[in-house]
Amino acid sequence: MNGHTNGHTNGAKLVNGASSSYGDGQAVNEIRKFVIDICRQNGGGHGGSAIGMAPLAVALWRHTMRYNPSNPNWFDRDRFVLSNGHAAMLLYAMLHITGYKDMTHDEIKMYADAKAVDKATGKWKSTICHGHPEREVPGVEVTTGPLGQGIANAVGLAIVSKHYAATFNKEDHQLIASRIYCTTGDGCIQEGVALEAMAIAGRLGLSNLTLCYDNNDDTNSKVRAMGWHVIDVFDGDTSVENITAALEAAKLEKDRPTFINIRTTIGYGTSTAGTFKSHHGTYSDDDAAKHLASGVTSTYQLSENALKYFKFTVDEGRRLEDDWNLKLEKYSTAYPKEAKLFKERMGGKLDFDCILTSLTVPSELQPTRQWNGTVFNELISKIPNLMAGGADLWNSNQMGDQSTRIFDRLHPEGRVIRYGIREHAMASISNGLAAYSPGGILPITATFFMFYLYAAPGVRMGALSNLQVIHVATHDSIGEGQNGQTHQPVELDSLYRAMPTLLYIRPADAEEVLGAWMTALAAKEAPSIISLARDPAVTDIPNTSRLQVQRGGYVVLEKENATVTLVSCGSELQFAYLAAERLNSDGIPTRVVSMPCIKLFESQSQEYQDTVLSESPHIISVEAYVASMWARFCTASVAMDSFGYSGLGRENFARFGIDDDGIVRKVKKHVEESNGKKRRHWTLLK
Template sequence: MNGTAEQHAIAVARALVMDAVQQAGNGHPGAAISLAPTAYALWTHTLRFDPDHPDWPNRDRFVLSNGHASALLYSVLHLTGYDLGMGDLKQLRQFGSRTPAHPEYRLTVGVDTTTGPLGQGVATAVGMAIGERYLEQQFAGYPGLVDFRTWSIVGDGCLEEGLSSEACSLAGHLGLGKLNVIYDDNEISIDGETNLAFSEDVRERFESYGWQVLEVADGNDGEALRASFDVAKAEVQRPSLIIVRTAIAYGAPKLQGSAATHGSPLGAEEIRGAKQFYGLDPDQDFAVSDEDYQQWRAAVDSHRAEYQDWLEIERQMLDGGRKDAAMWQRLRDQSTPDGALDAVRQAGAALSGDYPVRQMSGFVLQTVADRFSEVIGGSADLTGPTNSQIDGAEVFTREHAGRQIHFGIREHVMAAAGNGLALLGLRPFVATFLAFSDYQRPAIRLAALMGLPTTFVLTHDAITATGDGPTHQPVEQLISLRAMPNINVWRPGTGAEVGAAWASALEQAVTPTALCLSRSTVLAEVGSDKADDAARGGYVLSEAAAGKPEAVIIATGSEIGISLEAQRMLAEQGVNARVVSLPCWEVFEQQDVAYKDGVLPGGIPRVSVEAGSALGWCRYVAPNGSSVAIDTFGACGQGDDVMAHFGFTAANVADHVLTALR
C-alpha cells in the first residue's frame, strides 16, 4: 500500500482480526486478513456511510457474502467509528455478544444483512439493487433522495454455490449498474486449493452474464483497488465484478496461502511473526493508535456533510409531497396506510362465486397493490398459475423499474432478492409452487432469522395438483415451514381467510409469511361473514347443528369443503360435530387461552383434515383423535380420483369421527 500511515492502518486491521479469532479460540481469520486492504480502500475512498446515522436510507449498502470473514467487518466498523467497541471485538463468537460468528442483521450496528450460508449475501444484494432502482424511480421528483450503490464481497465458495449463478445472471439481465461485487480470488477453500473442484474462467462467466469485469492483480495494491472501484462506479448500465487476487492469511510466516488458515486461529507464534512482518509490536494485542483511527476515519466528516445535505432533500420531500411523504414514512417504520388492512380483509370476504383459492388471492392482491405502492414482486415464471400479476403494473426491465418482476425460473434467488427488497422497507411478494419452496428454503429461513416481512406466495399446495403428478404435489412442505421459527404459515380456504392472510402478511414488521394456496375450488361464500374470526388464525367455521358438539373436525384450505360435507353426514346419523377452520397455527397460538379453548374444547375427540403430512397435528388432535392426512408421496391422475385414493372424502372423514367416538 502507498504511504506508511496507510500501511500501518491496514496492518492494525489485520492484527485485530488475528487477535479476535485467537481469543475466541475458533473462527476464520485467513480471508479476513487478506481482505484488509480491500476494506480500507472501500471504506476510506468509495463507500458512502455515516457511523452516527447507521440507518441512513441513502447510505451505500455493504454485504459480506463470505460471512465467515466477519472479524474483518467488525474490525472495520469499529475502526470507522460505528458503535462497536474494542470490548465487542474481544467478545467475537461469544454468547450474547454483538460480534457473532457470522454477521447478523438487527444484532450488530452497521450490518446490512445476515450472511453466512454462502451465496445468500450476493443474492440478497441483487434484491437491494433492484429495490434501489424501484425507489429511485418512485421518488424521481426528489433527486438524491434515493441514489445509493450496493457493494458485496464474495469468495470462491459464494461463486461455487448455484445460487450465485442465478443471482448474477438475473443482475446482468436487468442491468443493475449500481451493483458492484468484489471477488476475493485467493484460490483456497476448506479442503485445500480450489482447483480440487473449481476451475472455471470467472471472467468469461460474468462477461457472459453481461457484467463489466475488472481485475486487480495484487490485493495489496491500494491505488489499483481505488481505481477499479472508480471504474465500477462510472459504469451505470451493467453490474461490475472486480476480481482481486489475494494471498490468504497474508503476512503469516509459515501459513500464508495455507488452507489451514481458512477456519482456524493462526496460533500465538504465527501471530507474532505476522505482526513483526507488518511492522507492529508483537507483544501488543488489540492495539490501535489515534493515528490509525484517523486514517480509517479520514472520509467520515465528508460523509457526515453528505448526510446533512441529504436531510434537506428529505425535508423538501416531506414538506412538498403528501403521497410521497406517506410512502416514505411507511418505508421507514413499516406502518400501513389508514384503513388499508380492513380494505384487504373485506376484499377477500366480499368474493362471491366459486373460485380456486389461488385465484381468490389474485383478486385480493389487486386491492393490496392499489393500497400499498411499496408492494413489489413477481414469480419464478409462474405468474399466471400463481395468480401473482398486478393488473396494470409495469414490468421491471433494464429500462424501467416497474413493480412487476419476472425472476425467470430462479426460485432461490427470487426468495433471497425478496429479502433484499424487504431490507429496504419495501413489501415484497415472491411466488412459485409450494413443492418448489424446497428451492427457496435457505432464503425463507434467513427471512425468519432476520425478521423480514417477505411474503412467499406458494400455490398448488397439495395433492390436488394432480395433473403434474407427485413431483409437483407437496406433502411434507407445510409442516416443514411450520417447524421454522418466526414465520406465519397460512393455508386459507375461503375468501375471508385469503383476505385475512394477506392483511396479516402486510401488518407484520418482523415476521415473514407463507401463503399456501390451493388450485382447488372452494365455495367462496363459506365463512364470508367471519372475516374478523379468520384474522385470529383459527375459528368455528360451522357449529354443530344441535347444541354442544360431540366432536370437532379441524380443516385447512381446500379440505374445508369435504369437512363440511362430513359434518352434514354425521348430523344425519345423530352426531353433532363442529367444523373448525385453522388456516394459521402461528396466529391462532397467539390468541388468549380462553379463546383457543372456546374454539377447540377439551374432552371431546378431534379429527384433523389436511392434504399434507400428519406430522405436527398431534398437538391439536391428541390424545383421542386422529388425522386424515397423507404420509406418502402423491400420484398422477384426475383430482377426485387421487383425493379419494388417499382418503380425502367426506365419508372417510366421517368414519374417522365415528371411530374416535367409539
C-alpha cells in the same frame, strides 16, 4: 469515503491527523494484526478471509463507500453485504475502526467468544457479535453465513435503490444515490442461488451493484456471459490503490453490474497462507509479529494512527447525511407531493386495512388461487410499497396483473420482477428488497408451494432476520392434480410450521384469503406464506371470517356435547364441513374448527384455545399433508402418509380418503372402535 478517492497514501502524505508516515499500507497491516489477535485469543474465528480481504476493506471503508457511523440507518447510505459471512471479523473490525458506536472494543473481543459469561450472575453477557454477521448488529445490513445468500440479498438491495431513484429522483434532485457493495469468496459463487441471482442482476442491468470477488479462480467469462462488467485486480493482497481504482471504475459503468475479480491469498502473510487451515484461523506468535505495527504490543490493540486514519469517517459521515437532509429539504420544496410520499416510504407506512375490510367476496365458488389473484391486483394497484415477482409461474399463480409495470433495465420504477425459474434467488433477493429500508418496500414472491422447497434456504434467512416478505404459494396439495407427486407437497408444511417466526397461513375460502392478507401485511417482523389451492371449491363454508383468521383458529360449526371436533384448513375444510353435516345426521354430534394458522392459534390465550378445541372426546385434524404439528392438540388425524399421485384434484382427495366420503368413513370407524376404551396417543386414521 466518497470525495476521498484521490487521497491514497502509502505512507507518504499526511491525512486527517494520522502521522505523515501512516497510510493504506500501515492500515492494512494493522487490520491484519488485529484480526490475528482476536483469532488467537479465542481459538479460531475464520480469520483467513478477513486477512486476505484487508486491502479491499481499506479501499471500501476508507476511500469508496458513503456511510455515516453515527447513524447506521441513514437512508441514502451505500449498503455493504459480506456474502462470505464467515469473515464476520473483518466487518466487525471495520465497524469498530470507523467509529460505529455500538461496536466497542469490548464487543469485538467477544467475537466467537461464547464463554463470555458473567461470572457473578452466571448469565451471558450482552453481546452483539456472532460467528456470522446478524442483522440486529448496527451496521450489518443483512444476515449472512449460508453461502450464496448475501449475493442474492445484494441484488435485492440494488433493485430497491434503482427503484427508489426511478420513482423519486428528479433531473435536478438526485435524492437517491446509494450503491451496493458486496464481497464474495469462491464458495458463494459456486452456489446455485448466487448464479441465479447474478443472472437476474445481469438481465436487469443493476449498474449500482459492485460485487468484489476475493479469489484467484477464473470465472470471468462465466460472469461476463451473465451480462456483467468485469474488472481484474491482480495485486489484491497489497494494493489498496488498485482496488480503489476498480471500485471507482465500477461507478462509471451505467448499464451493467460490476464484478471485480481481486486476486488475494487467504491468511496472507501467515504460516498457513493459501491453505484450507487458514480458513478457521488459529495463528502463531510469528504470524502475529509479521503484521505488528510499530507501537502496538498487546493483543486487540490498534494504534492511535490507525484510529485517526479512519475516525475522520465519523465527521465525514455526518457531513454526508447533513448534505443529504438539505437535499431532501430542497426536494420537499420543489416537489411537495412526491416528498410526502417519499417520507411515508422512509417511515415504512403501509395502508391496507380499508382495502381488505371493504372487499366483497365473490358469490360464485372459485379456487382460492383465483380469488387471491383478484385481491393481489387490488393491493398492488393501490399500495406503492408492494414489489412482487414470480418464478416463471406468474400466470399459473394467477397473479397476472396487467396494470403494474414490469421492473426492467429501462423501467426501474416498475414493481413486478420476472425472476425466471429461480425460486431460491427469488426468496433471497426478496430479503434484500425488504432489508433496504424495512416497510418502504414489502416484497411478494410467488410460485407453486412445492417449489418453496427450492426457495427454503432463502425463506428461512428471512425468518431469522425478521424480514417481512409475503410468499404466495399456489397448487398447495394433492388437489393440484395432474402434475403428480413431484409437484404435490405432503411434508413441506411441516418445515414451515416448525420454522420460528414465519407464519404459514392456509385459507379455506375467499373470505379467509382476505384474512390471510390482513395477517401477513400486519406481521411487520415476519415472513408469511399464503398457501392456496388450485382445485376448485366444491361448497360454501358458513361462518368463515377474515377477522377471525388473525386468531389462527376459530369455530365455524358449533354443536353442543359434540363427540367429534374436526379441525381443518385449506381445500380440506370444505370436505370436513360436508362430512360434519353427514356425521350430525347420522347421530355423531360433530363440530368444525377452521385453523388457517397453527402458530397464531398457539399464541392465543390457553382459555381461548380450550374453548375453540372444546371438550369433545375426539379432536381430529383433516388435511392432505403428513400430520406432524396437529398431534399437539388433536387425538387423531385424517392425513397423508405417502407421496401424492398424478390424478385430477377431486379424485385425488377421494383416492387418499380425504374427501367427505373418506372422512365420514374413517371417523365413524374410529369412534366405533374407540367406544369405551380411550386410545392414549394420537392416531392416524385409516
